[in-house]
Amino acid sequence: MRKHDLDEENHSRPSRTRRPRFDDEPEPTRGGRLTEAERVRLARLREDAYTETAIPDGADRWSTWGDAEHGPLPRPDWVITELAAVDSELGILKTGKEADVHLVRRNLPGTEGVVLAAKRYRSGEHRLFHRDAGYLEGRRMRRSREMRAMESRSSFGRNLIAEQWAVAEFGALSRLWSVGAPVPYPVQRDGTELLLEFLGDGETAAPRLAQVRPEPEQLRELWFQTSAMLELLASQGLAHGDLSAYNLLVHRERIMVIDLPQVVDIVANPGGLEFLARDVRNIATWFHSRGLPERLTAVPELIEELKEIAGLR
Secondary structure (H helix, E strand, C coil): CCHHHHHHHHHHCCCCCCCCCCCCCCCCCCCCCCCHHHHHHHHHHHHHHHCCCCCHHHCCEECCHHHCEECCCCCCCCCCCCCCCEEEEEEEEEECCCEEEEEEEEECCCCCCEEEEEEEECCCCCCCCCCHHHHCCCCCCCCHHHHHHHHHCCHHHHHHHHHHHHHHHHHHHHHHHHCCCCCCCEEEEECCEEEEECCEECCEECCEHHHCCCCHHHHHHHHHHHHHHHHHHHHCCEECCCCCCCCEEEECCEEEECCCCCCEECCCCCCHHHHHHHHHHHHHHHHHHCCCCHHHHCHHHHHHHHHHHCCCC
8 A cells, every 4th residue: 555545544544542641640640530549438338238148137237447548546435346237328418519418327237236327428429529629729639630530520520529528528527626616526437428426316316406496595605606616627727618506516515517628727718707707607597596695696706706816826
């Protein structure tokens, strides 16, 4: 075949050239819709489902403790760490736009065990995380390929965002629990699933602050607990980022903070101070609506005090 004919044939074929790889971009270890960690987790669940050895007590899976990231030390004595333990699904507790919360019982065969809250972030199924742009300021992933995927909101990128939310919430809970903040103990993170201390009695969850109708004295006490929590977060350079009466629980007469994936570093995030001020205004408004005088919440003074505690004044 003549050279002219070869050139024509080559031009007629579709180009299969690949884009150049960036210097900071290693050979990919992930592909498709799921991150590698999520692939491993799902494969393990399928293996449990088809195992020839029956799972004891009619449970749904073996404990995932051995493959998970663990919560901070010292660990509460109720945490079950034995690999012979099993997990049983008890039902769904709450549905949300980015994650659902289920009840799970973890026990050694023949024992009662402990009830946990399993928070499971959606990955490929959800359309997008509706608030992530502002909250992710100051958080950066090292691989430029992953950053581009997250910014474009591709299927792979949305899965990375889901994983980052899970990592962020687990890290925030671990940090805050370690300094004595009123948060549930984070037992473990396995991919996009968090297992957390269940705040409730039996299988009944503690009520959200929005659901309680406190008497005046209790209302004042709950406000003082809430403002003390805000001060503790500020001492760590953090703001909740989405604080409301719907993500505060009243567990045994104590305020407990939940839903922390969007926790904001008020120093690194350009909008950090606004997130902090918005948290204070939002929660104070709820207390005002229940009859707490504005002179007790003293919102402008509290915001300034939190800035000072955070070292921003």
